[in-house]
Amino acid sequence: MESIDNQWKKFLEEGDNLSFSLIYKKHIDELFSYGISLGIPTEICKDxxxxxxxxxxxxxxxxHHVENITAYIFKTFKNCLINLNKKERHREKIVSFPNSFSIQVTVLDDIISNEKAELIKKKVESLLSKLTPNQREAVYLKYMIGLQHKEIAEVLNINEESARKLLYRAMEKLREYASQDNHPESLFLFTLLYLIR
Structure with a gap:
């Protein structure tokens, strides 16, 4: 199968609808999960x-200037979410854009038994809840979606070095909390997720 970059080139140069369809299929589920993790309602995510x-x-x-289609799509999607949420908020007079980022850990279900998966899932979610929203979002983009530092920087509107530092600090915090709370399995999960990518 052709790479996403090749499909993107083909779509730009030839207007190839099949390539566009493949780009759509590759990103749709990850984008939807990302929107839900940002705390955005389902209907706004779909819109x-x-x-x-x-x-x-x-x-x-x-x-034609877009070199990394995945980062561009995530950034465009996030901007659409913000704009649609503002419109909805204005209509419904909701106080503010959700300032949280939650990660639903589901990868575990495929790795270990359901019983142990639920226990570790709760521990991981507990550890993640101790991070700042930006740190959780960066961890999600890196370990759940598989974006590189440069792509994460583009999605979060920060420079690449800041993205590296954000992830480094997040992982340091996770290590610290895991050692304090005696959750070595949780760190194993993050290592595993990193190796899978």
Whole structure:
């Protein structure tokens, strides 16, 4: 199968709908999970997905500068989420954009037995809850989605060095909390997730 970068090139140069479809299929589930993890309601996530890919499709002639399609799609999606959430908030007079980032740990179910998976899942979620929202988001983008530091920086609108530091500090905090709370299995999970990528 062709790489996403090759499919992106083909879509830009030839307007190839099959390539666009493959890009869509590759990213749709990860984007939806990302939106839910940001604390955005399901319907707004669905609308943002539609807006993101519609915008991508109709503006392709102007997107030849985009080198990393995955980072670009995540950044565009996040901006759509923010804009749609603001409109919805204005309509419903909700106080503010959710300032949380939660990660639902589901990878464990495929790795170990359900009983132990639930226990470790709770421990990992407990550890993650001690991180700042930005740290949780960076950990999610790195270990759940598999983005590189440069891509994470683009999605979070920070420079690459800041993304590296953010992830480093997050992992240091996780190690510290895991050792304090005696959760060595949780650190094993993060190591495993890193090696899987």
């Amino acid at each position: 943002a997905l539609q807006d993101t890919f519609y915008k991508l499709y109709i503006t392709r002639e102007k997107l």
